[in-house]
Amino acid sequence: xxxxxxxxxxxxxxxxxxxxxxxxxxxxxxxxxxxxxxxxxxxxxxxxxxxxxxxxxxxxxxxxxxxxxxxxxxxxxxxxxxxxxxxxxxxxxxxxxxxxxxxxxxxxxxxxxxxxxxxxxxxxxxxxxxxxxxxxxxxxxxxxxxxxxxxxxxxxxxxxxxxxxxxxxxxxxxxxxxxxxxxxxxxxxxxxxxxxxxxxxxxxxxxxxxxxxxxxxxxxxxxxxxxxxxxxxxxxxxxxxxxxxxxxxx
Amino acid sequence: xxxxxxxxxxxxxxxxxxxxxxxxxxxxxxxxxxxxxxxxxxxxxxxxxxxxxxxxxxxxxxxxxxxxxxxxxxxxxxxxxxxxxxxxxxxxxxxxxxxxxxxxxxxxxxxxxxxxxxxxxxxxxxxxxxxxxxxxxxxxxxxxxxxxxxxxxxxxxxxxxxxxxxxxxxxxxxxxxxxxxxxxxxxxxxxxxxxxxxxxxxxxxxxxxxxxxxxxxxxxxxxxxxxxxxxxxxxxxxxxxxxxxxxxxxxxxxxxxxxxxxxxxxxxxxxxxxxxxxxxxxxxxxxxxxxxxxxxxxxxxxxxxxxxxxxxxxxxxxxxxxxxxxxxxxxxxxxxxxxxxxxxxxxxxxxxxxxxxxxxxxxxxxxxxxxxxxxxxxxxxxxxxxxxxxxxxxxxxxxxxxxxxxxxxxxxxxxxxxxxxxxxxxxxxxxxxxxxxxxxxxxxxxxxxxxxxxxxxxxxxxxxxxxxxxxxxxxxxx
Numbered sequence: 001x002x003x004x005x006x007x008x009x010x011x012x013x014x015x016x017x018x019x020x021x022x023x024x025x026x027x028x029x030x031x032x033x034x035x036x037x038x039x040x041x042x043x044x045x046x047x048x049x050x051x052x053x054x055x056x057x058x059x060x061x062x063x064x065x066x067x068x069x070x071x072x073x074x075x076x077x078x079x080x081x082x083x084x085x086x087x088x089x090x091x092x093x094x095x096x097x098x099x100x101x102x103x104x105x106x107x108x109x110x111x112x113x114x115x116x117x118x119x120x121x122x123x124x125x126x127x128x129x130x131x132x133x134x135x136x137x138x139x140x141x142x143x144x145x146x147x148x149x150x151x152x153x154x155x156x157x158x159x160x161x162x163x164x165x166x167x168x169x170x171x172x173x174x175x176x177x178x179x180x181x182x183x184x185x186x187x188x189x190x191x192x193x194x195x196x197x198x199x200x201x202x203x204x205x206x207x208x209x210x211x212x213x214x215x216x217x218x219x220x221x222x223x224x225x226x227x228x229x230x231x232x233x234x235x236x237x238x239x240x241x242x243x244x245x246x247x248x249x250x
Numbered sequence: 251x252x253x254x255x256x257x258x259x260x261x262x263x264x265x266x267x268x269x270x271x272x273x274x275x276x277x278x279x280x281x282x283x284x285x286x287x288x289x290x291x292x293x294x295x296x297x298x299x300x301x302x303x304x305x306x307x308x309x310x311x312x313x314x315x316x317x318x319x320x321x322x323x324x325x326x327x328x329x330x331x332x333x334x335x336x337x338x339x340x341x342x343x344x345x346x347x348x349x350x351x352x353x354x355x356x357x358x359x360x361x362x363x364x365x366x367x368x369x370x371x372x373x374x375x376x377x378x379x380x381x382x383x384x385x386x387x388x389x390x391x392x393x394x395x396x397x398x399x400x401x402x403x404x405x406x407x408x409x410x411x412x413x414x415x416x417x418x419x420x421x422x423x424x425x426x427x428x429x430x431x432x433x434x435x436x437x438x439x440x441x442x443x444x445x446x447x448x449x450x451x452x453x454x455x456x457x458x459x460x461x462x463x464x465x466x467x468x469x470x471x472x473x474x475x476x477x478x479x480x481x482x483x484x485x486x487x488x489x490x491x492x493x494x495x496x497x498x499x500x501x502x503x504x505x506x507x508x509x510x511x512x513x514x515x516x517x518x519x520x521x522x523x524x525x526x527x528x529x530x531x532x533x534x535x536x537x538x539x540x541x542x543x544x545x546x547x548x549x550x551x552x553x554x555x556x557x558x559x560x561x562x563x564x565x566x567x568x569x570x571x572x573x574x575x576x577x578x579x580x581x582x583x584x585x586x587x588x589x590x591x592x593x594x595x596x597x598x599x600x601x602x603x604x605x606x607x608x609x610x611x612x613x614x615x616x617x618x619x620x621x622x623x624x625x626x627x628x629x630x631x632x633x634x635x636x637x638x639x640x641x642x643x644x645x646x647x648x649x650x651x652x653x654x655x656x657x658x659x660x661x662x663x664x665x666x667x668x669x670x671x672x673x674x675x676x677x678x679x680x681x682x683x684x685x686x687x688x689x690x691x692x693x694x695x696x697x698x699x700x701x702x703x704x705x706x707x708x709x710x711x712x713x714x715x716x717x718x719x720x721x722x723x724x725x726x727x728x
Contacts, residue, residue, distance in 0.1 A: 048683050051675065076685035088676040092698030101694060102684040109685065141698065142680075158684060 001026045001197045002047075002166055007058035009046045016042045018222035019058070024166070027194040031208055031233060032201045034219035035241040040201045041085065043219070044170040048082045049075055062166060077109035079165030083155040083172045090142040095154065098142045099124060099161055106162065127160040130190060132183050149180030156187035167191070168199045173207040185210030205237035263521055266491030269356045269379075275334040275465065280327050282306065285434055288333050292403045292437075297414065305423035305433030312427045318589040319618040319650055320558050322495075322532065330497055332435045334465040336379060353379055356459065374399055376440045376456040378469060386440075388452060395451050397481075398443035402470055405441035412443060416474055420503040420538050420566070428499040428534040428560075432468045436501065439469035444479040444510075453708055455484040458500075460520070460531065466497040473503070475510035475545075482513040482708055487555070491521050493529045495557060504539030504547055508569065511546040512539060515707050520555035525613070527585030530557025537561065543569035543598070550706045553580040553590060562620065564593035567601035567632075574603040577703040581696075582615035582647070591621035591652075596629035596662065605636040608700050611647035618650040625662035632662040640670040641699050643692070 002024040009017040016039045024030050034040050046053045047060060049072040060067045062078055070078065090098065100120055107114040115123065128135050131153045143151050152172055159167055172184055188198060188211050200211060208216075208230065216232040217224045220241075226232065236243075276287060285306055289299040314325070336350060356379070374388035376399065392399050398409065405413050423433040440456045460467045475481055487498075498520065506512050514537075523530025533556035539547040549563040559582075565574030576592035594603035603623065611617040623634045640649035651668050673695050681691035697704070 050679055072679070072682040073685050073687050076683055082683050084680070088674065088680050090677050090680070090695055090698055092701035093694050094698075098681075098684075098694070101686050101690065102681075105685040105687070105690070162684065 031213040081164035265488035309430035320587040396445040436470035442473040446476040450481040502537040506545035516551040523557040537563035541572035546573040548575040559588040570598040582617040583612040593622040596632040612643035622654040
């Protein structure tokens with residue numbers, strides 16, 4: 001599904017990712033953990049093609065297609081979805097209009113007929129239920145005046161409707177109360193399937209209480225320094241990130 | 251990213267074609283003889299000629315206003331032709347079948363078919379081409395309801411007492427430089443009269459088209475809504491692409507008697523000139539309405555064209571409990587300059603006004619909101635709410651707000667809110683990450699910003715305005 005090989009990336013002249021490699025197979029859930037400044041958010045941004053990041057060497061592919069050669073929207077059409085840490089507001093553009101435009105763009109890229117308005121509305125309402133957002137939110141401006149929790153649920157709503165192959169969650173759990181956290185986790189768990197993979201970027205272990213990852217990786221100074229199963233997250237939680245550094249320098 | 255947005259903003263001006271018709275055009279120049287010639291061509295009564303000449307003499311004494319936040323070379327008023335009409339219109343065709351097919355084709359190309367059976371049901375159209383009205387549809391049907399909708403040049407003959415009573419009653423000849431000029435040389439425009447207690451059964455609209463080179467368009471629109479009546483009127487404007495600047499100086503007067511309501515909407519898409527500021531229409535317009543007791547006047551405008559826009563649709567709230575509204579979207583891109591806003595003059599008790607102004611600037615454009623809210627001593631309990639929002643696209647454009655607030659009544663309440671925002675990189679990234687390309691994303695974000703104003707437009711126009719913004723923002727993405 002996702003294959004990253006020896007990826008180096010920088011912002012301006014500052015190196016952030018320094019030879020990161022990762023192999024995510026269909027159906028797998030990978031958690032990426034690490035201290036602040038390790039390059040966690042950069043990973044999501046580089047994979048989705050955000051401006052301001054320069055890839056200096058290495059490769060990243062999705063289903064064998066070179067991600068780094070694609071435009072931002074092409075990566076989306078190819079099935080990559082990034083759930084944002086800080087979802088931005090688009091005042092006056094209703095959620096429904098936004099979602100419909102996005103789905104139509106995806107259908108157009110795939111050369112298939114977009115769903116009818118009635119069919120789309122049905123899907124959108126169903127997805128609202130699943131992420132516990134009242135249906136009025138479909139009429140409101142995108143994230144306009146939403147609470148932190150509502151914004152994250154809205155991210156899940158978008159993810160459900162777009163049905164991506166690869167979902168990258170960039171610290172989606174930050175700033176969430178326990179209810180919102182559970183809703184986000186439920187959204188992910190509902191969507192888990194043998195054809196879909198997840199990369200969950202998080203600073204804390206607590207989201208992993210609700211989403212059980214297949215693999216946990218520790219990112220430090222732009223590289224994956226340790227990989228393991230779910231128990232690695234618990235170990236980190238107990239000992240803190242300082243433990244890694246101490247071990248490395250020892 | 252700024253580059254991508256600017257690319258997305260480049261566009262074709264779709265209404266920029268020229269119609270090949272033989273026209274009868276007065277030679278350039280302005281003097282009393284020219285005014286007499288215009289008046290003679292329209293076979294006007296003596297009083298109107300005198301009225302024009304008086305305006306001309308006032309205009310000669312006046313100075314061109316320079317206070318607006320716009321800059322342009324001085325206009326040579328002697329190099330403009332003040333009258334141009336297709337020759338085929340000289341004998342005054344009686345029906346649509348007699349109208350030059352070239353002219354009908356022009357309007358069809360602009361998306362305004364003039365054959366009644368092809369038109370949007372419920373919209374009557376007056377089509378003004380350079381200095382004359384080509385055709386006005388659905389007139390008989392409207393007359394059945396007692397509604398008069400005809401070219402003003404015709405109203406002068408058919409309804410002289412109404413025209414004489416109201417012409418210049420809201421915007422006097424001496425009001426300002428361009429209003430005086432218009433009063434001296436105005437050629438055509440629409441006249442609307444809604445009798446007492448009548449709800450106009452259709453939307454009325456006028457489409458203005460400038461075609462001839464070196465010609466100015468000076469139209470005059472007069473709408474009178476008698477007691478308890480209602481009318482919704484819309485106007486659209488386009489012009490060919492030319493390297494020369496052309497002058498458009500219109501006057502619109504609205505009279506809303508007791509309990510009457512007038513909704514006036516404009517979608518202005520005059521040729522804006524090229525990216526370097528060559529060509530385009532100078533749009534210097536005076537629009538004003540007067541509200542009697544409990545009357546309501548609502549201005550909605552979507553201004554996307556013109557090289558320069560200088561325009562302040564205003565309401566005089568004379569009657570107690572009357573209501574004035576102003577909803578505006580002004581888009582300035584490339585080298586366009588817009589200085590637009592409104593004046594709300596509160597005279598009566600418990601008068602209310604609402605101003606929602608949205609300015610969008612892109613490229614090197616300068617966009618200014620200029621608005622006056624005045625509470626006179628008699629405006630007991632009057633209220634105003636103003637909201638001015640500016641959206642900047644790219645980093646070379648400017649947005650300016652000039653609010654003038656004058657309160658002479660301590661019980662009046664005035665609120666003013668203003669915001670400035672940018673189409674942010676984060677918003678674009680969100681849209682693109684969800685699969686929406688830059689062009690569509692910018693257009694969606696801009697449309698969202700304008701939503702509050704668009705919802706005030708009549709349905710047929712709201713769709714058109716949305717599309718117009720899309721066209722305005724269309725282009726290839728780099």
